[in-house]
Amino acid sequence: MGNGLWKDVWLLTKRSIVTTLRSPFSFIPNLLISMFFLVVYDSGLSGIAELPAFEGANYLAFILPVSVVSAAIGGAGGAGQGIVKDIENGFFSRLLLTPASRLSIVLGPIIAGMTQLFVQTLLIISIGFVMGLKVETGFFGVLVVLLLAIGWGLAFAGYSAGVALRTKNAQAAQAGTLIFFPLIFLSTTFVPYELIEASWLKVAATINPTTYIFESMRTVLIEGWIFWDIAQGFIAIGIVCFITITFAAVSAKKAVSRG
Template sequence: MGNNVWKDTWLITVRNIKTTLRNPFSFIPNLMISAFFLLVYEGGLSGISQLPTFEGANYLAFILPVSIVSAAIGGAGGAGQGIVKDIENGFFSRLLLTPASRLAIVLGPIIAGMLQLFIQTLLIIGIGFLLGLEVKTGFGGILFVLLIAIGWGLAFAGYSAGVALRTKNAQAAQAGTFIFFPLIFLSTTFVPYELIEAQWLKVAATINPTTYIFESMRTALIDGWIFWDLMQGVIAIVIACAITITFAAVSAKKAVSRG
């Protein structure tokens, strides 16, 4: 049974990847927007790094996680859109009539979304190096940033898939992803926590999991191997994945029972 699950997951993942490649405009705009943010923020706000709080840190390394996380939201959201398309064109119903694992039917689009995000993150980091990115922890730090990005993408893909299975509607699934965009800006997006003046924004940043994703990446890029600062992002991802993947699994069970 276990082998069948992995085989079915692999086949469905490959199908979703091929579907994405046939329609590159489903991911190219998101990549371009993330790269655009990186260029604009670096060009317009890099002077902030001269403030004493930054201690001479490279602002490009500080802002890079924002571009990566925005790519994660857009890229991983494709998992939900893929499921909705399969529901609307009847492919999802046909899959339910086959012996294919029900878990694989949900995991396939999620993994495909993660792989798409992995490529996007590599390209964004590559653009960062072209702009002069310096990484304190070297190649190991880049790998850590990639793992954090993929983990956050997994959490968001689970949420996206869950919303798609609940609503079975493309517009509703797309609208459901917008909840994550405010999380980017209610965080330490442009300046460190110490420079945020509004008390309400400090409270929002403290309870916002995106803050810990940012800080974990920035620690690897700027400060070095500081264990607890790195682990905060890992813990946030584990909690988020537990919630969103459970949500997707429950939604899938209900979708399957309804046929």
């Protein structure tokens, strides 16, 4: 049973990856936009780092998580789009007639999205190093950033897949994913929490899980191994993953029951 599940997951993940590679324009724009954010924000806002609240931190290291998280959101959204395409072209219905595990039908596109995200994050970090990025915690700090990006992407992929299975419509699924982009800007996107002046924005940043992803990444990039600051990001990811993956699983069950 277990071996059959993982075999099904592998085959469907491989198919999703091959499908993505055949349509490079489905992921290249998102990657270019994330890199654009990194270059423009660092060039135009780096002077903010001279403020006392930054304590001499490199603004490139401060802004890099914004580019990584935006790539995670855009890249993981491909999981939902892949499911919608399979529904619209009839492949999803044919899959339901095979012995393939129902769980693998959902996990395949999600894992493919995570693989795409892993490559995108590596490219963004590489561009960062070309621009002069220095990581306080070295190689293992880069691994932590990758894990945080993949974890956050997994949370978003679950939501994206759930919306796709609920709506079975490409436009509706794409519109549903827009909810995550405001989370980037209702956070400590450009300045530390201490420099946010609007009280409502401070409240939004406090309850926003993206804030804790940013802070965890910035801790390993700028400050070092501060356990609790890093752990908060993984805790936030765990909570959101539980919610979104459960949403995807329930949506998949209903989609299968409807045939």
